[in-house]
Amino acid sequence: MNIQANLNLSIAALSIDSLEGRIVSDVSLAIARGRPLTLLGESGSGKSLVAQAIMGNLPPGLRTTGRVIFKGTDLFAETPAQRRRHWGRSICLLPQEPWLALDPTMRVLPQVAEIHRFVKDKDATRSDALAKENLAGVSLASTEALYPFQMSGGMGQRAAIAMAHAADSELLIADEPTKGLDTALRDSVTARLKQEAEAGRLLLTITHDVAVARALGGMIGVMLDGRLVEYAPAEKLLQAPEHAYTKALLASEPASWGRRASSAFGEVILAGRGLAKRYANRILFSDLDIAVAAGDIVSIFGPSGCGKTTVGNILLGLTPPDAGVVERKAGVSPLRFQKLYQDPPAAFASHQTIRKGLTDLVRLHAKEWTAVKGLLDRLRLPEILLDRLPGHLSGGELQRFALLRALLLNPAFLFADEATSRLDPVSQKEVISFLQEIVRETGLAVLLVTHDRDIAEKLSARVINLENKGPHETAPKCQH
Structure with missing residues (x-):
């Protein structure tokens, strides 16, 4: 050099x-x-x-x-x-x-x-x-x-x-x-x-x-x-x-958060029984049982590439399991099972302003624009951003717009794949607090994928740990 x-x-x-x-x-x-x-x-x-x-x-x-x-x-x-x-x-x-x-x-x-x-x-x-x-x-x-x-x-x-x-x-x-x-x-x-x-x-x-x-x-x-x-x-x-x-x-920083996880759960919205998945000769997980109920936030924790996202994709029907079954609550529209993607740019049309995409969504699903404005305020998203293309927004801003878009459809289940990894600590804490409020207000069931052990343990009463190449459930440490 x-x-x-x-x-x-x-x-x-x-x-x-x-x-x-x-x-x-x-x-x-x-x-x-x-x-x-x-x-x-x-x-x-x-x-x-x-x-x-x-x-x-x-x-x-x-x-x-x-x-x-x-x-x-x-x-x-x-x-x-x-x-x-x-x-x-x-x-x-x-x-x-x-x-x-x-x-x-x-x-x-x-x-x-x-x-x-x-x-x-x-x-x-x-x-x-x-x-x-x-x-x-x-x-x-x-x-x-x-x-x-x-x-x-x-x-x-x-x-x-x-x-x-x-x-x-x-x-x-x-x-x-x-x-x-x-x-x-x-x-x-x-x-x-x-x-x-x-x-x-x-x-x-x-x-x-x-x-x-x-x-x-x-x-x-x-x-x-x-x-x-x-x-x-x-x-x-x-x-x-x-x-x-x-x-x-x-x-x-997440390590300094107080634990605010709830242990009061409602009816099971989505569950997987005996799930297994491998790629080539590599086993990601096997014999995995997971259930997410109304008002429940379950976290999946583990290193990059261990299969965290795959679990959520299997539950949503985006990836087939090698073994096991997935069960959904009867009578819930498929549109009410939503996903926040790990890479926000992949979830937005690059040629379309944010406003155009949200306007189309509101019209298609007979929603009110007032719902958009309310979510903009709660997610600290200035209205001026609506007229920009996705490529002109930061990853954190796009991720908050992705959350706004998912919530407009009144989801019963939300798979949040590294939903806060693009946010600074202050914004991360705000978004997590907002997500907890939505869970309490609506009974939303959330599956959160994260590589951050502190977030998993502070946010969820139940954590599925794939850290050691096999699923096991852990209880968050109590905060003294």
Whole structure:
């Protein structure tokens, strides 16, 4: 690795404007060798827009002012063609959604290998060998022949990280690199990013996970409503935050929640008896019994790729079990069995505004628009977002719109697949509290998939643990 001794990046008075007004205001930051920068903040705070401004791939209609100096050059003074020449070479972006980073028509190994072949000019044999090393580095050595649609969300995220490492760029921008990963994989990926910074690469990480910011060290900036509200060395900011939002962010980590799970259940809405599933020679689970009743929140916990999502898909009839039966409450319309998908962009039509999609849904199912407005308020979704395309929203904003859309259909059962993994701690706690309110008000039955043990144990009276490659039910630890 040959990284310049004086390599750094500085951002001065960066602002981003849309037709509706200013959305990022006067952000000034710096990244130096060996001192990574992490941006923390809620969904829609402008973190990802800062990264896209550096890259030069902001959504159409957005305009930047200010300066971004990289290797002595103001990137904002370059032409679009000049900006693109940095991509994959001197600047690499790991995007927020693995769905958008991977080619669905290619197996994962050749996707990584073509970076070595066509960007780094290696021969085919060497490119394949290096790609295998990249995949092994993120615990995907056994998935080289899979297509993206055959992988879990966490596995897809790790594949995208392997591609970013393959680029070996001078500046690495990692946008939510650990979302959807279990604790062990999160820590592994974070350690890998820290190694990149220690080796001299410039690292900008965007995350809502305070644990990631804590592990990376360096500098931390906190964004709220498009403004940088706090900017300090990690050790100072985490131990003695000054801004009220930073204090709330640190206090909202799931480990600090009080346990609010209810043990009062109604009639069983959906159940699986003796369920089993395997892929090729790998057994995901067997002899699994699970039942979700009205007013019940059941959590499935376990590492990425252990079969959590598969259990929910089997219950919804989206995937057949190898053994066992699924039973639904008689007389409940299939439309009242809803799913929140792990990758929000995959659940929205990319060419259609959010308003158009919701308007069509309201008309098709004879609902009232007042129901939409009520849910917008409860989910803290500004109406201005309705007229944007899905690609112009953050993953967290899309996930909240997906929850709004599902709730419009008055579901009896909701399969929430990593429903909060794209949310910062404050928004996560708000959405979980809102979901609990809906459960109490309507008797909704919820199956929650999560890789976060704290969320599973604080939220649910019953937890199905697939952590050890076999299902067993655990009771949440009592909080003293």
